[in-house]
Every structure is written in C-alpha cells, then in structure tokens.
Amino acid sequence: MESNPSSSATRRIAIDPITRVEGHGKITLLLDADNHIHEARFHIVEFRGFEKFIQGRPYWEVPFLVQRLCGICPVSHQLAAAKAVDQLVGIDELTPAATKLRRLLHFGQILQSHALHFFHLSSPDFLFGFGSDPLQRNIIKVLEKYPEIALKGVKLRKYGQQIIQVITGKRIHGTGTVPGGMNKPLTVAERDTLLANIHDILEWSQDALALNEHIHLAHPAHHEFGTLHSNFLTMIGAEGELEFYHGGLRAYYADGTVIFDQFDYRDYQRILQEEVRSWSYMKFPYFSALGIEQGWYRVGPLARINNCDSISTALAEAARQRFKVFGQNGLVHNTLAYHWARMIELLHCAESIQQLLQDAEITSTELMVEKNEPRSEGIGVIEAPRGTLFHHYQINEEGLITKANLIVSTTSNNQAMNESIRVVANQYLEGKEITEALLNHLEVAVRAYDPCLSCATHALGKMPLQVELQDNTGTLVDRLTKGTSGEIHRQR
Numbered sequence: 377m378e379s380n381p382s383s384s385a386t387r388r389i390a391i392d393p394i395t396r397v398e399g400h401g402k403i404t405l406l407l408d409a410d411n412h413i414h415e416a417r418f419h420i421v422e423f424r425g426f427e428k429f430i431q432g433r434p435y436w437e438v439p440f441l442v443q444r445l446c447g448i449c450p451v452s453h454q455l456a457a458a459k460a461v462d463q464l465v466g467i468d469e470l471t472p473a474a475t476k477l478r479r480l481l482h483f484g485q486i487l488q489s490h491a492l493h494f495f496h497l498s499s500p501d502f503l504f505g506f507g508s509d510p511l512q513r514n515i516i517k518v519l520e521k522y523p524e525i526a527l528k529g530v531k532l533r534k535y536g537q538q539i540i541q542v543i544t545g546k547r548i549h550g551t552g553t554v555p556g557g558m559n560k561p562l563t564v565a566e567r568d569t570l571l572a573n574i575h576d577i578l579e580w581s582q583d584a585l586a587l588n589e590h591i592h593l594a595h596p597a598h599h600e601f602g603t604l605h606s607n608f609l610t611m612i613g614a615e616g617e618l619e620f621y622h623g624g625l626r627a628y629y630a631d632g633t634v635i636f637d638q639f640d641y642r643d644y645q646r647i648l649q650e651e652v653r654s655w656s657y658m659k660f661p662y663f664s665a666l667g668i669e670q671g672w673y674r675v676g677p678l679a680r681i682n683n684c685d686s687i688s689t690a691l692a693e694a695a696r697q698r699f700k701v702f703g704q705n706g707l708v709h710n711t712l713a714y715h716w717a718r719m720i721e722l723l724h725c726a727e728s729i730q731q732l733l734q735d736a737e738i739t740s741t742e743l744m745v746e747k748n749e750p751r752s753e754g755i756g757v758i759e760a761p762r763g764t765l766f767h768h769y770q771i772n773e774e775g776l777i778t779k780a781n782l783i784v785s786t787t788s789n790n791q792a793m794n795e796s797i798r799v800v801a802n803q804y805l806e807g808k809e810i811t812e813a814l815l816n817h818l819e820v821a822v823r824a825y826d827p828c829l830s831c832a833t834h835a836l837g838k839m840p841l842q843v844e845l846q847d848n849t850g851t852l853v854d855r856l857t858k859g860t861s862g863e864i865h866r867q868r
Contacts, residue, residue, distance in 0.1 A: 403797055403818055427780045435464050435754075435771050439553050442767070442782070446828055448492065450549050451485035451540055452760035455621070456767040458553035459756030464771060465555040466748030473740035474557040479621050480732045481543045481552060482758065486620065487577075487725040488536025489761035490677075490718050493826045494584065495529025498715060501820050502591050507813030525587065528580040532722070535570075535577050539729065542566045557744040564739050574730045578691075581726040585695055585719040592716050593702075601803070602711040602796035602821040605630040607663065607673035608682050609788065611759050612638070616685030618692075618724065620759040626683050627663065627673065632705040635663065641757040644766060650783070658790050661783055672791035675763025676825065677717035682707045687720075689727035695720045711796050714824045750775075760785050762826050786827045796821040 386406050406415035430441055439457040443450035455478060462470070470478070500513040503522055511517070519526040537547040543562065544550025552558055592598055612626040613619035624638035625647075639647060651660040651668055662671035673679075682703070687693040699720060702708055708717075732738055756767045763785030770779040800821040804814055 403822070427782055430780055431777050433777050435461055435769065435775050435777060436555055438769060438777065440549075440551060443549055445784075447548055448828055449485065449489055449761055451481055451544070452758060452765055453767070454553055455482055456756040456758045456760070456765045457769075459622075459758065460754035460767045460769050461555050461756070463754035463756070464751055464769065466750055467556045467745050470557050470745055471742045473561070473737050474743045474745075476732055476735060476738050477543060477558050477562060477743065478553065480562075480729065480738065481540060482621055483725040483729050483732070484536045484539025484543075486536075486761045487722060487729070488533045488540070490722045490725070491529050491532035491536065491584075493761075494588070494715060494718060495526060495533070497826075498823050499525065499529070501816070501823070502715075506817050506820050510812055510816070513816070528583060532577065532580055532584070535573060539570060542570065554744075556747055559743075561741045561743060562739050567733055567739055570729075571733045574726070574733065577726045578730065581719075581723040582691065585723050588716045588719040589698070592710075592713060598712045599710050602800045602824065603709055604674075604711060604792060604795050604799065605709050606792055607635065607666070607671070608679040608707070609673045609675050609764055610680045610683040611641070611757060611764055612683060614638075618680060618684040618687045618721075622758075625764070628683060628707065630707070630709070632707050641766070642755045644755070644757070648783070659783075659787050660790050661788050662791070673788065674792045675785055675788040676714065677721050678708065678714045679763065680759060681717040681720055687724055689724050689731070691727055692720055692724035695723060711821065711824045714826070718826070762786055762828055763788055784828070786825070789825045789827065793822055793825050793827065796824070
C-alpha cells in the first residue's frame with residue numbers, strides 16, 4: 377500500500393473528519409506530481425484505552441464496562457465479554473433458555489445496527505448519488521423525498537431496540553447477562569408484544585433487501601468501486617451455517633480455498649497477530665502464518681455471507697443463493713456488496729427473531745447454571761454487526777482483571793479500509809482540483825465497512841470538514857471547507 381517517494385515530488389491531502397460514521401477519523405493521501413497514490417491512510421484520531429483502564433476491576437463488572445465502548449453496538453461487547461466471564465466462573469454451556477434469550481438479544485442488536493447503518497448513514501449516497509448535492513445527502517432529505525423508505529428504516533431500528541429494552545431494561549447500555557446466564561426471563565406479555573409486529577418487520581426487511589439488490593445490480597460502476605481481493609475471517613456454525621453467537625473460526629483465501637476451518641476461537645492467538653503503527657490508535661491484525669503483507673483479512677457481513685455454506689432461515693438462504701451467483705469462485709469481493717450482504721443478515725435476524733419468539737422455551741425461568749471451578753482466563757468471541765469480535769481477559773486470585781485484549785471488528789477491517797481508500801482515490805482523483813464529490817467517494821468507501829470508531833455518531837454529516845492540498849514545500853495549493861450546514865467554500 378505504501379511506498380517511499382521523494383519528498384520533493386509529493387503532496388498531501390487530508391480529509392478530517394470523515395462524516396456519517398460512528399466516531400471520529402480522517403483520511404490522508406500522499407500523491408506524486410502525476411496524482412498517483414503512494415500512501416492512503418485511514419487514521420483513528422481518538423484514544424479509548426479500555427484494555428488498560430478495566431485492569432483492576434472485578435470480572436463481573438466487565439460486560440457492563442466494555443459496552444460503553446459504543447452507543448451503537450453495546451450489546452455486542454456485553455455478550456462477547458459475558459461469554460468470557462462465563463468461562464472465568466467455570467461454565468462452558470448455559471441453560472437452553474438463557475442461550476436462546478442471549479441469541480434473541482443479539483439478533484435484536486444486529487437488526488437495529490444494520491438498519492441504522494443503511495437507512496441513516498449510507499442510503500443518502502445511493503438514493504441521491506455519490507457526487508450529488510451534499511445538502512441532500514442526509515437522512516432528513518431521505519425522509520422528505522423517500523418517506524416510505526426512511527420510515528421503514530426508522531421502524532426496523534426501533535423494533536431491534538425494543539427487543540434490547542425488553543431483555544436488558546434499556547435500549548442502550550442495559551444489563552441482562554450475568555456469569556452463568558441471564559438475570560431475568562422474558563415474560564409472556566413481553567413476548568406477545570414483540571410478536572405483534574413481527575410480520576411488518578419481516579416485510580420491511582424483505583423490502584430493504586430488494587432495494588439493495590436492485591441498487592447493486594443496476595449500477596455496474598459499483599462493482600469495482602473500492603473492490604479488493606482479500607482473505608476473509610468469520611465465525612461459522614457446526615454445519616458451516618451462518619452463525620452470530622457461537623461456533624468455530626473459518627478463513628478463506630481470496631480464491632476461495634480454505635486457510636483454516638472450525639478453529640477453536642479460544643486459541644485465536646495461534647493464528648492472529650496485531651501490528652501497531654505510529655499514525656493510528658487502531659491496531660492492524662493479520663494471520664500469523666501469512667505475515668503482515670499477505671495476512672490481512674476482512675470481516676463483517678460480506679465475509680460472513682461469503683464464508684457460510686448456508687443460512688438456517690428460508691428467505692435469507694434464498695437471498696444468499698442469489699448473492700453467491702454474483703461472485704467468482706463462490707466469493708463476492710465487491711466492497712459495496714457489504715450493503716447487500718448486510719440486508720441479507722437483516723432479513724435473517726427478522727426470521728430468527730420470529731422463530732425464537734414462537735419457541736415455548738423463550739419464556740422459561742431456567743436461566744442460571746451453577747458456578748464451577750474458577751479459571752484465570754476467559755475468551756469470548758461473537759459475530760458483532762461489523763464482524764468477528766474478540767474479548768480476552770485474565771484475572772488474579774481476587775477476581776480482578778490483570779490483562780485484557782480486544783480485537784474489535786473495525787480493527788480487523790483496518791487494513792482493508794486503507795486499501796479501499798487507495799483504490800477509490802486512484803479511480804476518482806483528478807488533478808489538483810479538490811471537489812466535494814471526490815471527498816464523498818472516499819468516505820463512501822469507508823462507510824461500506826460500517827466502521828465503529830467510538831460511541832459518537834454523526835448521522836447528519838454536521839461535523840465541519842476541511843481539506844487542504846499542499847505542495848512539497850508546504851505551500852497551500854487549495855483549501856476546501858464544508859461548514860456545519862453543508863455549504864462549500866474554497867480558499868486559494
């Protein structure tokens with residue numbers, strides 16, 4: 377991705393911050409005199425530090441501390457940490473009711489997160505065009521011009537949040553999990569309330585999928601937009617089925633051949649390493665056996681739909697079959713196909729929620745397993761909305777955290793986002809003239825991965841944006857500023 381051109385022949389573009397993503401980041405490009413990209417970097421410019429400051433805390437606090445990493449996917453962190461904590465108290469398997477309740481919680485989390493990302497953050501790009509008027513590219517304008525589409529997105533997210541609230545007590549940063557199970561059952565009345573709207577949720581999920589299929593298939597230019605041929609990593613079910621909560625790890629090369637399959641995630645340190653680079657607070661994971669240059673990989677919806685052999689629900693499985701036809705050697709590499717894959721998962725979540733709510737055991741009060749011999753180490757892994765999520769904790773004799781390691785989904789996609797930025801910059805950068813359309817093309821590439829950079833979300837793109845182009849002497853060549861209301865100003 378990077379080279380070392382002479383400093384006398386290069387210039388730098390910075391996009392700071394990226395809009396319509398969860399958190400704060402920036403993009404920098406290093407170009408030569410012919411506008412060839414020598415470096416393309418995606419920087420995380422905020423520091424979270426959870427791995428450090430939870431040290432010394434009691435293990436049972438961790439699921440509720442780490443969910444403060446994010447306001448969009450807190451359930452994902454709670455569940456991954458809860459699985460690790462279960463191991464710390466000597467438990468490897470919960471009661472059937474507790475497992476189903478956690479799965480229901482997880483499906484609600486993925487449903488609301490996927491709905492938020494497409495309808496609120498990404499749909500403006502596809503409905504209005506990547507290079508359209510920036511004042512149009514926000515959820516407010518979608519509501520004005522496409523009210524039916526926007527309202528379905530709002531209601532889908534609302535339903536997912538209702539599930540979370542019923543199980544954890546709050547839509548954001550609730551409780552629910554305890555070492556060895558869950559702290560309260562789902563009542564019959566709560567179950568019936570959720571079931572009352574499930575047919576609408578199924579219908580709207582199918583509509584969202586149909587819209588994304590149409591968008592991707594009707595626009596051939598999307599197929600090569602930021603497209604990469606990469607390795608893929610996901611969790612997988614025992615029969616190779618799509619799995620979000622528990623299973624083994626599967627990885628494919630870009631050509632569809634297997635790197636490893638059904639690998640025990642508790643041994644993840646045997647297959648994954650993490651590189652630290654000076655210009656980002658985010659780590660760069662890679663497959664140990666393949667090395668830094670060849671071992672990077674992608675996670676998330678695209679990886680999951682590519683890696684699985686089937687989906688357990690009928691409508692989503694039919695959608696997967698249509699998706700796979702579009703690929704090569706069984707894999708789809710198109711970066712913008714992340715959105716299509718995301719909607720397949722949205723539909724799968726809706727179908728799975730219906731199945732669980734109709735399961736008589738979902739209202740059982742048998743939610744706890746007795747603690748066994750404690751352990752000093754616990755590793756919890758789930759498939760979060762954005763991809764495979766690792767939580768690894770070690771404790772001392774007093775039950776206090778001594779070491780923590782988190783490999784967050786967006787971290788695993790770090791190198792891929794950098795590579796996609798480079799590809800898009802090479803595809804769309806034209807001369808010295810900086811255009812707002814160019815800026816948004818680069819951001820579209822990042823948004824495809826649905827990066828979660830922190831708790832903060834700027835759904836309306838209201839953060840001020842300033843991009844400067846300097847020559848090798850540091851002289852300002854061009855400056856473009858987008859204000860908080862979306863207006864564009866140029867200063868030379």
